[in-house]
Structures are given as structure tokens and as C-alpha cells.
Amino acid sequence: MKIYGDSISGNCLKVKWTADFLGLTYDWIEVDVLRAESRTPAFLAMNPAGQVPTVVLDDGRPLAQSNAIILHLADGSTLVPADAYERARMLEWLFWEQYSHEPYVAVARFQVKYQGKPVPELEPRLVERGKAALQRLEDGLAATPFLVGDRVTLADVALVAYTRMAGDGGFDLADYPWVTAWIARVEQALAIG
Amino acid sequence: MKIYGDSISGNCLKVKWTADFLGLTYDWIEVDVLRAESRTPAFLAMNPAGQVPTVVLDDGRPLAQSNAIILHLADGSTLVPADAYERARMLEWLFWEQYSHEPYVAVARFQVKYQGKPVPELEPRLVERGKAALQRLEDGLAATPFLVGDRVTLADVALVAYTRMAGDGGFDLADYPWVTAWIARVEQALAIG
Numbered sequence: 001m002k003i004y005g006d007s008i009s010g011n012c013l014k015v016k017w018t019a020d021f022l023g024l025t026y027d028w029i030e031v032d033v034l035r036a037e038s039r040t041p042a043f044l045a046m047n048p049a050g051q052v053p054t055v056v057l058d059d060g061r062p063l064a065q066s067n068a069i070i071l072h073l074a075d076g077s078t079l080v081p082a083d084a085y086e087r088a089r090m091l092e093w094l095f096w097e098q099y100s101h102e103p104y105v106a107v108a109r110f111q112v113k114y115q116g117k118p119v120p121e122l123e124p125r126l127v128e129r130g131k132a133a134l135q136r137l138e139d140g141l142a143a144t145p146f147l148v149g150d151r152v153t154l155a156d157v158a159l160v161a162y163t164r165m166a167g168d169g170g171f172d173l174a175d176y177p178w179v180t181a182w183i184a185r186v187e188q189a190l191a192i193g
Numbered sequence: 194m195k196i197y198g199d200s201i202s203g204n205c206l207k208v209k210w211t212a213d214f215l216g217l218t219y220d221w222i223e224v225d226v227l228r229a230e231s232r233t234p235a236f237l238a239m240n241p242a243g244q245v246p247t248v249v250l251d252d253g254r255p256l257a258q259s260n261a262i263i264l265h266l267a268d269g270s271t272l273v274p275a276d277a278y279e280r281a282r283m284l285e286w287l288f289w290e291q292y293s294h295e296p297y298v299a300v301a302r303f304q305v306k307y308q309g310k311p312v313p314e315l316e317p318r319l320v321e322r323g324k325a326a327l328q329r330l331e332d333g334l335a336a337t338p339f340l341v342g343d344r345v346t347l348a349d350v351a352l353v354a355y356t357r358m359a360g361d362g363g364f365d366l367a368d369y370p371w372v373t374a375w376i377a378r379v380e381q382a383l384a385i386g
Binding site for chain 1: 241242250254256257258259260261262264265268277278280281282284285287288289291292293295296329332333
């Protein structure tokens with residue numbers, strides 16, 4: 001398998017962590033998004049959306065969208081709950097992540113860290129929704145050690161990716177103690193540093 | 194099962210169409226989002242994200258996020274491909290829909306139809322990204338009758354929901370003939386009018 005990814009992207013790291021956790025072998029091909037390397041004709045032929053991560057499976061077929069990729073790789077593993085309802089809750093977190101978390105927490109980080117925007121100049125709506133997303137995680141994690149019950153699942157993989165880097169976008173993780181403890185727990189479970 | 198939904202919301206209609214296609218019985222509880230009925234304490238106790246659709250399964254447990262709900266309901270049915278790679282491609286479309294289609298095509302519609310904003314006053318980025326999403330569908334549908342191969346799947350259910358209403362947001366579906374033909378095909382396959 002080939003993983004086309006940018007190491008600065010939490011979405012790409014999700015795929016790396018999942019593959020590493022599962023002991024899969026792969027080649028990592030670094031794609032520099034800031035230099036538009038995901039917009040070349042060769043890349044667009046593989047993924048018309050021009051986004052990383054994109055993987056090319058061993059049989060040569062491509063697959064995109066970080067959460068779709070990790071669901072495919074982890075199918076049948078302990079990262080996906082066997083119970084149908086727990087699996088559905090995991091999916092609920094995965095879709096929520098892409099709609100209500102990533103567009104705020106990750107985008108704030110990108111603007112501050114890679115586009116040089118000072119935190120006070122971030123769009124207020126971006127900050128407000130980012131904080132709402134972190135608070136929603138905080139509320140959820142007051143009840144269970146991982147997002148879906150007692151063990152690490154893809155919900156944790158997907159949500160920890162940008163949450164652990166939220167400080168880069170001006171969010172203060174000290175305001176979210178349950179989230180902070182959970183980040184350490186997930187990092188340990190996934191053996192990431 | 195109880196489905197809490199707003200009939201003006203494509204995300205909610207996805208759940209209705211899936212349940213109807215599968216012959217599931219349910220009570221539909223209308224929730225008027227414009228009147229903030231998804232933000233009452235009673236609703237937030239069921240879904241802390243305050244979003245419709247939310248379903249309450251027969252055993253009383255809640256589930257949110259339209260695409261997570263339809264994946265749960267349709268598990269094991271013909272709406273989910275049996276082949277692992279085709280299933281992954283279906284998931285790819287589902288995540289792409291929430292990240293790269295709904296935030297533009299559905300939001301433009303909402304602003305024009307429900308907030309009274311004239312089409313020429315829509316934010317240019319919203320229009321540009323909405324058109325890019327429709328073009329991506331157009332390119333995909335030039336190759337296959339449904340988004341994943343030869344038969345209707347949840348990818349079609351999810352993507353047709355706001356695509357068929359794109360005109361409400363000022364997009365001209367006549368510019369996308371493959372999409373237009375696909376909408377009719379999906380409407381027929383799902384028996385929706």
C-alpha cells in the first residue's frame with residue numbers, strides 16, 4: 001500500500017497511526033500541500049478531489065477521505081466495535097469530526113501556524129465553533145475513558161488528530177481537563193508521541 | 194424507531210428515504226430548526242450537538258449524524274455494497290458529501306430560500322465551492338450510472354438529497370447533464386418524487 005500524505009496534516013496522520021497500530025506495511029509518499037503537490041495532473045488522476053490523504057491499495061486501486069480510509073483498513077480489527085450500536089456511535093463521531101470539529105479546530109491551526117495569521121485576528125465564528133467542538137468532546141469524555149466506551153476506536157484516532165494540536169490555533173487545552181487526559185490515554189493506546 | 198427531523202432538511206430526508214426503502218416502520222417527529230426546536234433542553238439531552246436528524250432506536254438509544262444513521266439502518270442491505278472496496282468508495286462519497294458538498298450546496302440553499310439572501314449576494318467562495326462539488330459529481334457520473342457502480346447505494350441517497358435542491362441556492366443543474374440524469378435515476382430507484 002502507498003499512503004500519499006502531508007506530515008503536517010492530522011487527516012494524514014490518522015491513516016499512518018491506523019496502519020501502524022494494525023502492523024500494516026506501506027510506503028509513505030510525502031505530498032507538500034503548501035506547495036500544491038496535491039493539485040498536479042498526476043495526483044488529480046488518482047484523486048480528482050486533490051486532497052490528501054489518498055492511498056493506493058496493493059491491487060492499485062485508490063481510496064480517499066481519511067475517515068473512509070481508516071474504516072477500510074481497520075475493518076474487523078479492535079479499532080471498530082463489534083457491537084452494531086457502538087459501531088454506529090463511532091461513525092457518528094467520525095462524521096461529526098469532519099463537519100463540526102475539523103473545519104474549525106484544524107482550520108484555525110492552519111491559518112495561525114501555516115498562514116501566519118495572529119490568533120486575535122481569527123474569524124470569531126471559527127473560534128466560537130472550535131470551542132464548542134472542544135466542549136462537546138469534554139462533555140462526552142467526562143462519561144467514558146474513550147469516545148465509544150472502554151477501549152480505543154477509530155473515533156479516538158480521528159478526533160485526537162487535530163485536538164492534540166488545537167493549541168497551535170490558539171485554543172487552550174487547559175480549559176478542557178477531560179480532553180487533556182484523554183489525549184494522553186489515546187497517545188498511549190496508539191503508541192504515538 | 195422515532196425519527197426527529199425537519200422536512201425542509203436534506204439530511205433528514207436521507208433518513209426517511211432509507212427507512213422507507215428498507216420498509217422500516219417509524220414515527221416521524223417534526224422538529225422546526227428555524228424555530229430552534231433542536232436547541233431545547235429536552236432535545237439537547239437526546240443529542241448534545243442539537244442537530245437533526247436524530248433517531249431514537251426501538252431500545253431507546255439515540256443516534257445522530259445523518260450518514261451514521263443511514264449506515265446503521267442499512268447495514269446488510271443492498272444499499273451497502275457487499276464488496277469491501279466498493280463499500281470503502283461509498284464511505285469516501287459519504288465523508289466527501291459532509292465536508293465538500295453539504296457546506297456549500299446546502300448552505301447556499303439555506304441562505305437563499307430560508308434567510309432571503311439574493312443569489313448575487315452569496316459569498317463567492319460558497320458559490321465557487323458549490324460549483325466545484327457539482328462538477329466533481331458530474332465527472333464521476335459520466336463513468337457509472339450510480340456513484341458506486343451499477344446500483345443505488347447510500348452514496349446516492351446522501352448526495353442526491355441536497356443536489357436535487359441545488360437550484361434553490363442559485364446553482365443551475367442544466368450545467369450538469371450527467372447529474373441531472375442521475376437525480377432522476379436515484380429518485381426512481383428510491384421511489385421518491
